[in-house]
Each structure stands twice: as structure tokens, then as C-alpha cells.
Amino acid sequence: EEIGMTNRIITDISEARDIETINLFNERLEKGYAAEDIFTSLNAKSRDNARTPMQWDASENAGFTNGEPWIPANVNYPEINVAEALAEQDSIFYTYQKLIALRKENPLMVYGTFTLLLPEHPTVFAYERAYEDEKWLIVGNMSEHETRLELSEIATETVISNYDKEYGQLDGIILAPYETFAVKVAH
Incomplete structure (x- = not known):
């Protein structure tokens, strides 16, 4: 893996x-x-x-x-x-290391609440994690096709992404095939 x-x-x-x-x-x-x-x-x-x-x-x-x-x-x-x-600095190996570090360094990933978003969406897996004064939005396009994201959140900081881009207003953005990211959002 x-x-x-x-x-x-x-x-x-x-x-x-x-x-x-x-x-x-x-x-x-x-x-x-x-x-x-x-x-x-x-x-x-x-x-x-x-x-x-x-x-x-x-x-x-x-x-x-x-x-x-x-x-x-x-x-x-x-x-x-x-x-x-x-x-390759963007390989799966180094991504695993980044994800392990995120879990170790952010109590939100361990103790935060989990709220599933868009449960009926056929290709987007999206959820929020919230803990104390912090909230993250995690989104994954599980498709080989571009997909429009319909969420009213505004990203304040990109935590991790498999595409080199920053996120702001998330409502209506087009996700690339297999695009996945975690962003901090206003709590």
C-alpha cells in the first residue's frame, strides 16, 4: 500500500x-x-x-x-x-508519511467529531472533522471524471492536497479526477 x-x-x-x-x-x-x-x-x-x-x-x-x-x-x-x-517527492510513500504526521500532530484527526457530507453523491466522499476550535473539510473525488462540488464552505487554509492548488470558496469548484484534499474551514 x-x-x-x-x-x-x-x-x-x-x-x-x-x-x-x-x-x-x-x-x-x-x-x-x-x-x-x-x-x-x-x-x-x-x-x-x-x-x-x-x-x-x-x-x-x-x-x-x-x-x-x-x-x-x-x-x-x-x-x-x-x-x-x-x-519521487509526490509519491504515495511520501503522502503516507504526511498523513501519518497529520494524524500525530493534530488532535482533531483522532478526537474530532465526524460528520458525513453529501451521502448520496455518486463519486464524492466528503466529511467534516471538528475538535475544540478547529474544523476541517476532507473531500475526495473517487472518479476518473471531473466532478462539480456543491458545498457552501470557504477554505481558510489547505492542509494537504494531491493537486498543487489553494482552495477558497468550495461551492461550484470542479474537482479533477481523483482530486483529494483536506482544508481548514471556519468553525
Whole structure:
């Protein structure tokens, strides 16, 4: 998670090691399911696709071993690995560090009240945290599409954002795909 490793997609049952995965594949084949449909299900729910070797760098086997790993590394290891994450200041790794620091340094994140906003919105997850004299608004566009935000709050300070921009009036702003931010708002 800390470097954004993704699940490994399997296309042949010989790539699986988990006995439950192998048994399920064989059971469903016997029941007449199409192999393609079974792999779609397995790639969504199997344990093996998340049990790949740690992706340390872009060398053979993702730098995990000089031998043969029990299961192959994900094919994306040349791009997603620890060495790349440490080299990029805006990587998921450093974002995790910032989020951990925010939690440690701000009692609001631990003790603050939680108020869900926009519970019916199909793509925006938004909530407020309030504690003592402070209130934060946390917003995430969980979509690959731009989304209009309809909140009457006015941001007074950006706490963290995955886009390089400042926030002010939040009503009517257009969120970029997967844009996520936390801002301080008037209490």
C-alpha cells in the first residue's frame, strides 16, 4: 500500500498458488463457467494477486530475490517500486508519511467529531472533522471524471492536497479526477 503496489492479474491458473483459488477455478470450470469469467472473479477476489514479492526496484524479480520467487512479481514492478517511490517527492510513500504526521500532530484527526457530507453523491466522499476550535473539510473525488462540488464552505487554509492548488470558496469548484484534499474551514 505504501508505494501503491497493485494486484497482479492472472490469466492462467498455473500462475496461482492459493489452494482455494485453484479449487474454485476447477469447480467453476466443471460447472460450465467460462474461464474468462472465472479469471475476472479471481482477479477481483483472490489472495494470490496481492501476495506478490515486494517490489524493491526495477531489477530482475523486482529486486526481491536472485532466485525464483514463489509467485512472479507484478509486471508493473519497473514503474511501481520502492526505489521509484523514494525518488519521487509526490509519491504515495511520501503522502503516507504526511498523513501519518497529520494524524500525530493534530488532535482533531483522532478526537474530532465526524460528520458525513453529501451521502448520496455518486463519486464524492466528503466529511467534516471538528475538535475544540478547529474544523476541517476532507473531500475526495473517487472518479476518473471531473466532478462539480456543491458545498457552501470557504477554505481558510489547505492542509494537504494531491493537486498543487489553494482552495477558497468550495461551492461550484470542479474537482479533477481523483482530486483529494483536506482544508481548514471556519468553525
